[in-house]
Amino acid sequence: MHIKPCLPAKRISRSVGFWLLAVTLLAFFAAASAFSPLLVVYQHRWGFSPSMLTTIFAVYALGLLVALLTVGGLSDYVGRRPVLAGALIVEAASMVVFLTAEGVGLLLVARIMQGLGIGAAVGCIGAGLLDLQPSPTSRLGSLLNSAAPAVGLGLGALGSGVLVQYAPAPTMLVFALLVAVFLVLTVVVFFLPEPVTPRPGAWASLQPQVAVPSQARRAFLAIMPCLVATWAITGFYLSLVPSLAVGVLHIGSHLVGALALTTFYGAGAVASLLSRNLAPNRVMTVGCVALAAGAGLTLLALVGPSTLLFFLGTALAGAGWGSSLLGSFGALAALAGPTERAKLFASVYVVSYIAFGVPALAAGLVIPTLGLRATTMCYGAAVIALALLAVLIAAVRRRTARTMAAALSEALAVDSPSCTGATKAAP
Numbered sequence: 001m002h003i004k005p006c007l008p009a010k011r012i013s014r015s016v017g018f019w020l021l022a023v024t025l026l027a028f029f030a031a032a033s034a035f036s037p038l039l040v041v042y043q044h045r046w047g048f049s050p051s052m053l054t055t056i057f058a059v060y061a062l063g064l065l066v067a068l069l070t071v072g073g074l075s076d077y078v079g080r081r082p083v084l085a086g087a088l089i090v091e092a093a094s095m096v097v098f099l100t101a102e103g104v105g106l107l108l109v110a111r112i113m114q115g116l117g118i119g120a121a122v123g124c125i126g127a128g129l130l131d132l133q134p135s136p137t138s139r140l141g142s143l144l145n146s147a148a149p150a151v152g153l154g155l156g157a158l159g160s161g162v163l164v165q166y167a168p169a170p171t172m173l174v175f176a177l178l179v180a181v182f183l184v185l186t187v188v189v190f191f192l193p194e195p196v197t198p199r200p201g202a203w204a205s206l207q208p209q210v211a212v213p214s215q216a217r218r219a220f221l222a223i224m225p226c227l228v229a230t231w232a233i234t235g236f237y238l239s240l241v242p243s244l245a246v247g248v249l250h251i252g253s254h255l256v257g258a259l260a261l262t263t264f265y266g267a268g269a270v271a272s273l274l275s276r277n278l279a280p281n282r283v284m285t286v287g288c289v290a291l292a293a294g295a296g297l298t299l300l301a302l303v304g305p306s307t308l309l310f311f312l313g314t315a316l317a318g319a320g321w322g323s324s325l326l327g328s329f330g331a332l333a334a335l336a337g338p339t340e341r342a343k344l345f346a347s348v349y350v351v352s353y354i355a356f357g358v359p360a361l362a363a364g365l366v367i368p369t370l371g372l373r374a375t376t377m378c379y380g381a382a383v384i385a386l387a388l389l390a391v392l393i394a395a396v397r398r399r400t401a402r403t404m405a406a407a408l409s410e411a412l413a414v415d416s417p418s419c420t421g422a423t424k425a426a427p
Contacts, residue, residue: 011191011192011193011194012191012192012193013193014132014193014195015132015134017132017192017193018129018132018133018134018140018141020188020192021125021128021129021132021192022129022144022148023148023185024084024088024121024125024185024188024189025121025122025125025126025129025144025145025148025149025152026148026149026151026152026155027152027178027181027182027185028091028117028118028121028122028125028152029118029148029149029151029152029153029156030152030153030155030156030159030178031091031095031114031118031156031178031182032060032114032118032152032153032156032238033152033153033154033156033157033160033238033261033265034156034157034159034160034174034175034178035057035098035111035114035160036057036157036160036238036239036241036242036257036258036261037157037160037161037164037242037257037258037261038160038164038170038171038174039053039056039057039239039242039243040242040243040257041164041170041171042056042104042107042171046103046104048104049368050243050364050367050368050372051364051365051367051368052104052364053239053243053364054239054240054360054361054363054364054365054367055108055361055364056104056107056108056111057111057235057238057239057357057360057361057364058235058239058357058358058360058361058364059108059111059112059115059357060111060112060114060115060357061115061235061353061354061356061357061358062112062115062357063111063112063113063114063115063116063119064115064116064118064119064349064353064357065115065119065350065353065354065357066115066116066119067087067115067116067117067118067119067120068119068122068123068349068350068353069350070206070207071083071119071120071206072119072120072123072343072345072347072349072350073123073205073343074120074124074202074205074206075123075124075127075128075196076127076196076205076340076343077196077198077199077200077201077202077205078196078198078202079194079196079197079198080124080125080127080128080131080192080194080195080196081189081190081192081194083120083121083124084120084121084124084125084128084189084192085186085189085190086120087117087118087119087120087121087124088117088121088182088185088186088189089182089186090113090116090117090120091113091114091117091118091121091182092178092179092182092183092186093113093117094110094111094113094114094116094117095110095114095175095176095178095179095182096175096179097109097110097113098110098114098171098174098175099172099175099176099179101171119349119353122345122349123343123345123349126145126329126345126348126349127345128195129141129144129145130142130145130333131195131196132193132195139276139277139330140276141333142280142326142329142330142333143272143273143276143326145329145333145345146268146272146322146325146326146329147268147269147272147273147322147326149325150265150266150268150269150272150318150321150322150325151265151266151269152265153234153238153261153265154261154262154263154264154265154266154268154269155262157238157258157261157262157265158258158259158261158262159174160174160258161255161257161258161259161261161262162255162258164255164258165255165258166255212343212344212347213335213336213340213343213344215335215336216332216335216336216344219331219332219335220332220347220348222393222394222397223284223328223331223332223390224351225386225387225389225390225393226284226287226288226324226327226328226386226387226390227328227348227351227352227355228351228352228355228386229288229291229292229324229355229383229386229387229390230287230291230321230324230325230328230352230355231351231352231353231355231356232355232356232359232379232382232383232386233291233295233317233321233383234321234356235355235356235357235359235360236359236360236363236376236379236380236383237260237261237264237314238261238360239360239363239364240360240363240372240375240376240379241257241260241261242257242258243372244257244302244372244376245257245260249302249305249307249310260310260311260314263311263314263315263318264314264315264317264318264321265318265321265322266318267314267315267316267317267318267319267321267322268318268319268321268322268323268325269322270319270322271287271290271318271319271320271321271322271323271326272322272323272325272326275287275323275326275327276326280326280327280328280329280330280331281327281331281394281397281398282327283323283324283326283327283330284323284324284326284327284328284330284331284390284394285327285390285391285394285395286323287319287320287321287322287323287324287325287326287327288320288324288387288388288390288391288394289320289387289391290316290317290319290320290323290324291317291320291321291324291383291387292320292383292384292387292388292391293316293317293320294313294314294315294316294317294318294319294320295313295317295380295383295384295387296313296380296384297309297312297313297316297317298310298313298314298317298380299313299376299377299380299381300313301313302373302376302377320387324387324390328348329348332344332348359379359382363375363376363379366378
């Protein structure tokens with residue numbers, strides 16, 4: 001007797017699946033930022049050093065990179081659903097470890113597991129959003145690839161900050177809620193449409209590699225300074241801003257530090273929405289200018305110190321972050337076919353999360369020597385330099401493109417009369 005596998009009889013529509021993927025991406029990033037307001041709580045409870053604080057933050061990037069380099073392109077071969085389901089199970093398990101952690105060791109384990117979960121998910125979801133978007137020429141997939149992380153990071157920080165400030169047992173309640181969210185999403189995944197037909201090569205794809213399609217390599221290298229700047233400033237806000245609120249701005253409320261994160265990522269989400277219909281390269285360039293200006297204002301606020309100027313700089317930097325991310329995703333999205341997208345986005349996230357984790361870890365190592373304020377100044381100056389480098393590269397590429405177009409137009413103009421004369425001379 002033949003027994004059919006126990007699978008849902010009917011899949012949900014592509015449009016509903018598209019939005020569920022966006023919600024899932026939002027949930028992953030909400031969990032990533034929910035930990036940040038709790039870092040200061042854990043540090044106060046267990047008395048670890050600033051270098052350990054940023055190490056706990058940065059090992060998340062280590063787990064994420066391991067996943068990206070191994071299973072980052074796996075969904076191109078076995079399908080989006082199985083990879084995403086596995087990532088959600090790992091993410092839920094990491095929340096359980098957070099929930100039961102009683103020392104720094106388990107926090108490190110939980111952060112690595114969390115990185116593995118989101119690392120397996122982001123390339124898969126990023127490609128899935130492009131697969132299921134309304135049309136191949138739609139920009140909605142690229143928009144949600146940049147806006148959903150911003151909204152998720154903002155909501156996660158805000159929700160966690162509220163619970164830390166006002167709820168009982170916040171280090172348990174935050175993660176109990178997230179366990180429930182990821183378990184529900186794991187069930188939902190099996191109802192999603194599957195845009196990928198399984199094909200050979202899955203085992204070979206697990207070999208660590210960074211794969212950028214040949215047609216996208218030049219654009220990828222040109223966009224890299226923008227990616228590094230946007231994710232380095234993300235690491236800055238998630239790892240150091242809660243400590244800056246207490247140590248430099250002298251604000252005792254955990255909610256204020258979380259509000260700074262929400263301001264940054266909320267402004268990023270708004271900027272993504274407002275610039276979604278503009279040319280991606282222009283959006284990226286304007287975003288990098290705003291990112292540099294906002295980072296400069298933020299550093300100036302720490303000299304005062306001025307809480308108001310700090311939030312204004314944070315909002316401007318966040319707007320630059322969101323639009324830069326949208327522009328870079330949009331510029332790269334059109335350069336890869338359906339069977340190359342997961343690998344391309346995995347490569348994008350490899351660069352992004354090296355920039356996300358390494359500078360924050362380095363900052364934690366030098367804080368005992370330079371101090372929190374001076375370390376922040378050096379960090380911010382590096383981000384500003386990278387953002388301006390991205391603007392310069394974009395300007396050079398535009399000028400080169402205009403020069404080549406003018407030369408081609410001139411060559412066509414020169415050839416045209418001879419062709420016309422030959423036509424008239426013909427019998």
